[in-house]
Amino acid sequence: MKKIKLSKILHRGQDQIAVNFGYDDEIRKHLRLLDQIKWSQTQKVFYLPYSTENKRTIYNHLRQKDWFIDYSALTDQDADPTIAKNKKNTHKHVPPKFEDDLARFRRWMQQKRLSDNTVNTYAEVTAFYIRYILAKNLNMFSSKSIERFNYDFIVRSKKSISYQNQCINGIKKYFEFHNKNLEDYDIQRPRKPKKLPLVLDFEEIKKLLQVTENLKHKTFLSLMYSAGLRVGEALALKVVDIDFERGLVHIKGGKGKKDRYSLLSKKFAMLLRDYMDAYKPQDYLFVGQGAPQYSAVSMRQVLKRNLRKAGIRKPATLHTLRHSFATHLLENGTDLRYIQELLGHNSPKTTMIYTHVSTGSLRRIKNPFDEL
Incomplete structure (x- = not known):
């Protein structure tokens, strides 16, 4: 070694x-x-x-x-x-x-x-x-x-x-x-703090993608958000995993070695076709410099730079795009069971965390201070 x-x-x-x-x-x-x-x-x-x-x-x-x-x-x-x-x-x-x-x-x-x-x-x-x-x-x-x-x-x-x-x-x-x-x-494990996931709102996602000028970078970040993928899943995607006809992304061997399908947005599909025409990937969808797959480290740096360009101060990560996808689906009225399937969660309890992040219902609650 x-x-x-x-x-x-x-x-x-x-x-x-x-x-x-x-x-x-x-x-x-x-x-x-x-x-x-x-x-x-x-x-x-x-x-x-x-x-x-x-x-x-x-x-x-x-x-x-x-x-x-x-x-x-x-x-x-x-x-x-x-x-x-x-x-x-x-x-x-x-x-x-x-x-x-x-x-x-x-x-x-x-x-x-x-x-x-x-x-x-x-x-x-x-x-x-x-x-x-x-x-x-x-x-x-x-x-x-x-x-x-x-x-x-x-x-x-x-x-x-x-x-x-x-x-x-x-x-x-x-x-x-x-x-x-x-x-x-009898080894005691420490309890993990129950932290809510960080989420970018619609406008922040829009700004982030607007300032991302490089076609490959924009396509990758758009895919992460539009399909709710984990970083490793996005990097492992191959050209054959994109089903343009059915509007689906086939994720193979995700977490827990499970296969699943996620959404292929019609708007994102147009961006993806432009990317594939320009870069002509043959096997993996995103190819690195001198490597068969693109590097997660490089994409983290890309995200960091573009968050700064977009003026977004939140400490967002690539995984934040997946959290944002799930939260926005919930706020748009998507059933929690469908979100669970799209994210590839084993238990609905894992998906339930997004009900604590979603602000749709909170905004409808009348604050008693407004009655003063």
């Missing part, structure tokens, strides 16, 4: 994220797909400005490949002096015995047909767990070990609840791989 190390350096008087790896043409070409990546002739590394957003951007970009990414140098270890003291041991590559074990664990998850992202995430958090256990000289399979890892590595480092649950899920799979049942260890 190719190994890449991310670290913090001072270059030209500014903090930068350095990307360190042995000479590898494939990694070099993949990095060049990022707009903000630069090469330092003096330090002989690729780098980009140091920020929380860029840490996430470079990590997600590299995670598209099946590579090992060591970003331990970018994490804050000061909160836990015991981790700082054992930093070298905690973050070095696991011994060969465990490298083989992790490789078998990865193949086992792949045989269970877990998605590539899930396999990479679970293998990564398990590697962190193994390194921690070895550094602390703890029993690999005990509730005490998991609780200490949970507190030292996650809680003290102030990592998110979502990341904490990902770690527990990954360790749970690793225990299952070794025929251990994590439920027997």
